[in-house]
Amino acid sequence: MKKVLLGLGGLLVLLAAVIVVRAYLAGTDTQVAEVDMPLSITVDAEAAAKRLGEAIQFKTISSQQTADDPDSVDYTAFVDFRNWLAATYPGFHANAEREVVGGYSLLFTWKGSDPSLDPILLMSHIDVVPVIPGTEDYWEEDAFSGKVSDGFIWGRGTIDTKGSLIAMVEATELLMATGYAPKRTIMFAFGHDEEVGGPRGNVAIANLMKERGTRFYWVADEGGVVSDGLLPGVDGLAAMIGVAEKGYVTLKLTAHAKGGHSSMPPKKTAIGRLVTAIDRLQRTPFIPKIDGATEQMVDAITGPSPFRSRLIMANRWLLDDVLISALSVSPTSDAQMRTTIAPTIIEGGSKENVLPPIATAKVNFRVHSRDTIADVVAHVKEAVDDPEVDVEIFNDAREPSFVSNTDTDGYTMLSDAIVASFDAQLIAPYLVVGGTDSRHYSEVADDIYRFIPIVMGKNDMARFHGTNERITVDNMGRAVEFYGRLLEAAGNK
Secondary structure, three states: OHHHHHHHHHHHHHHHHHHHHHHHHHOOOOOOOOOOOOOOOOOOHHHHHHHHHHHHOOOOEOOOOOOOOHHHOOOHHHHHHHHHHHHHOHHHHHHOEEEEEOOOEEEEEEOOOOOOOOOEEEEEEOOEOOOOOOOHHHOOOOOOOOOEEOOEEEOOOOOOOHHHHHHHHHHHHHHHHOOOOOOOOEEEEEEOOHHHOOOOOHHHHHHHHHHHOOOEOEEEEEEEEEEEOOOOOOOOEEEEEEEEEOEEEEEEEEEEOOOEEOOOOOOOOHHHHHHHHHHHHHOOOOOOOOOHHHHHHHHHHHOOOOHHHHHHHOOHHHHHHHHHHHHOOOHHHHOOOOOEEEEEEEEOOOOOOEEOOEEEEEEEEEEOOOOOHHHHHHHHHHHHOOOOEEEEEOOOOEOOOOOOOOOOHHHHHHHHHHHHHHOOOEEEEEEEOOOOHHHHHOOOEOOEEEEEEEEEEOOOHHHOOOOOOEEEHHHHHHHHHHHHHHHHHHHHO
C-alpha cells in the first residue's frame, strides 16, 4: 500500500509540474511582434474630427421604419448626407465610381490596375439608432450636435458607425491626393438600413455582387474594438477581431387553456402554463463549450493573463470544465460559449377578473456557431415539454455565420494596421454576439472580419446605442491612420 501511495504521490507531483510548466511557457511570449507599416499620408486629427462632427448632424435614423412600410422613414437626411459627402470629399468621388443602391445605400468602386485580382470590400453604415425616449436630458451634449469639445466628438453615430465611415473616406481621400493607385480594386459599401437588418441596403448590394460574379478577397465590417481594460488581466490595449457572428432567432411561445371567470380558475391557466414553460426553458440552458472562434480567443489571451488564470487556460486538456465554469459567471464571456436564451416580451390577459384562453411570450436566441435554428427549436420543445404550448419561429431568423480563417492576408493586414496605429499589445479573434451587415456577403467571400478602429474602456461600452455616445479626437486620428495603412497594404497585395 505504501508503494501505491508513493506512486500516486509521485504522479500528482509530476502532474502539478506539467501544469505549472505549461502555464509558465504560455506566458513567455506575451507581446505582438513589431510591425513595419509606414504611413504615407499626413493625418490632421482635428480636421477629421470636425468633419465627423458635421456628419453626425445628419439625423440618418433608420430604426423607426417598419417591416411592412420601410418608407415610413423620412429619408431627407440620407440624401443630404450623401450630398455633403460628395462635396466634402471630391477626390474620393472623382476616383471611385459611386452607385446608389436601394435608394440610399452607397457602393463605391476604386478600380485597381490589375482586374485579375479579387477586390476587397470595406463596410460601414450611414444609419444610426434614435435617442432612447426620455433620456435626452442625460446627454452632456445634444445627440446630433456633432460638437467637438474637451477632446471628444459627441453624438449618435460616432461609435456606430459614422466614425469608421468618415475615417475610411478621409484616409482614402488623402491617399488619392498622394497619387497612390491600387493594384487591387477596393470597394466600399455604406448601408442605409443596417440597424433594421439591411434588407434594402447591403442585402441588395450583396445580390448585385452575385449577379455580377464578383467574389471578394476578403470583407471587413464593424465588430470588435480595441479594448482598454475590457479583458481581465490583459495589460495595455488588446484588439478583438470578429471572425464569426452568432445567428438570430425569436421564438413565439403560445400557451393554451380554458378561459372564463377568474373566480373559478382551472388547475392550469394559460398564463401559469406559459410561466412554467419559460421557467423550464431557462432551467435548461444550452451546454457551453470552448470551441471555434472562442477557443481561438482563449488561446490568444492565455499568455498575457495573470499566472493563476494561465494555469487553467494553458491546461484545458485537464481543466476545461473549470475554465468554462469561471467564464460562465460573466454574461459577456458566457455568451461566447453557448446559444443564449432571453425572454423579452410576454402578453396575456386584458382584464384582471378574466382568464385569457391564450398567453404568449417571445424569446430571443443568439445562436452559437455550433448550433442551427432547427437545433434551437428542438431544444425549446424538449425543454418546455408541454403539448399545450406551441413553439414557432416569429421572425426572419438567420443562421450563424461561418468562422473565417486567421492565417490569411486579410487578417494579417488588419492585425498589422491595428498594431501600427494603436500600439496594441494583443490581437485576438473572437465571436461577435450581435449582428452585422457583413453576413449578407457569405456567398461572395470566404473570409469576413469584423472590427471598428475605436478604443473602448469599461465606461464606454454602455455608449453603444446608449447615452453620451462619443469618441476622442485622438482616436479619430488613429482610425484614419489605421485605414490609411490598411488601404495601402490591401491595394498593393
